[in-house]
Amino acid sequence: MHTSFDDLSLVLGEIALFRGLSPVVVGEVARASQVLSLPKGRVVYAAGDRPRGIYHVMSGHLKTAVSSPDGGEKVIEILSPRQAFGVAELFADAACVSTVETVTPVVLLAVGREGIFRAMEQEPEVARRMLSAMAERQSSIERDIAADCFQSGTAKVVDYLARLAAESGHGAGRIELELEIPKHVLAARLGFTPETLSRIFRELSDAGMIHVHGKQVTLLEAFSRQHLPCPAPRRGAAAALRRTGQPAGNWFERAAGSDEGRMVAWG
Numbered sequence: 517m518h519t520s521f522d523d524l525s526l527v528l529g530e531i532a533l534f535r536g537l538s539p540v541v542v543g544e545v546a547r548a549s550q551v552l553s554l555p556k557g558r559v560v561y562a563a564g565d566r567p568r569g570i571y572h573v574m575s576g577h578l579k580t581a582v583s584s585p586d587g588g589e590k591v592i593e594i595l596s597p598r599q600a601f602g603v604a605e606l607f608a609d610a611a612c613v614s615t616v617e618t619v620t621p622v623v624l625l626a627v628g629r630e631g632i633f634r635a636m637e638q639e640p641e642v643a644r645r646m647l648s649a650m651a652e653r654q655s656s657i658e659r660d661i662a663a664d665c666f667q668s669g670t671a672k673v674v675d676y677l678a679r680l681a682a683e684s685g686h687g688a689g690r691i692e693l694e695l696e697i698p699k700h701v702l703a704a705r706l707g708f709t710p711e712t713l714s715r716i717f718r719e720l721s722d723a724g725m726i727h728v729h730g731k732q733v734t735l736l737e738a739f740s741r742q743h744l745p746c747p748a749p750r751r752g753a754a755a756a757l758r759r760t761g762q763p764a765g766n767w768f769e770r771a772a773g774s775d776e777g778r779m780v781a782w783g
Contacts, residue, residue, distance in 0.1 A: 575622065
């Protein structure tokens with residue numbers, strides 16, 4: 517997808533990693549950037565690939581997964597809008613361990629490694645932000661590992677729904693959410709089968725906690741009273757469940773105008 521230099525600079529200025537940097541530094545990054553519009557099921561990079569750059573999710577969802585020799589798959593992360601990925605892989609200078617694949621149609625901003633390295637040479641703040649992004653992801657992974665070790669399946673689902681509701685700024689009453697990723701992907705992320713996820717949803721529904729109808733998930737007042745004691749300030753869109761109707765800026769509408777893009781290799 518072709519995006520003008522000015523539009524790329526505008527997009528970069530809205531991303532936390534590059535916000536507030538000098539026009540010269542942003543220009544270096546913009547010259548190494550491209551917008552990719554990808555369909556569901558497209559692999560961004562696979563285990564064994566060499567890292568080529570970092571990626572920022574503009575819309576849609578992706579999964580990060582690792583595979584066993586016998587073909588088993590473990591989903592270790594769901595990537596959502598405004599998240600970046602590929603940072604640690606870029607600086608490790610080694611083959612990627614995981615595979616990142618789209619689970620919905622996705623629009624990404626891809627920044628080539630040379631552009632990142634040139635920006636770091638010109639502005640040390642870029643390196644500090646990259647380290648901060650890696651530290652935040654490490655902390656998130658450690659929290660997820662702790663949950664996998666110590667929480668039951670039902671507790672994982674409850675905690676997941678409670679965190680999503682809090683992140684979207686809702687902490688009381690009925691909360692209407694929409695499931696934006698396939699249920700089998702959500703189940704894999706939480707560490708069990710789709711059948712187990714369906715059973716847990718059914719048990720929570722029978723207990724008067726939630727109501728599930730297709731992609732629609734309603735957190736009922738009983739759920740809010742028990743698991744959402746205080747309203748939380750709005751911090752952004754939920755990871756895999758989010759409320760619908762978010763507006764998009766003009767540059768985003770132009771960038772997302774194509775239904776399908778193609779991966780372009782950096783030189």
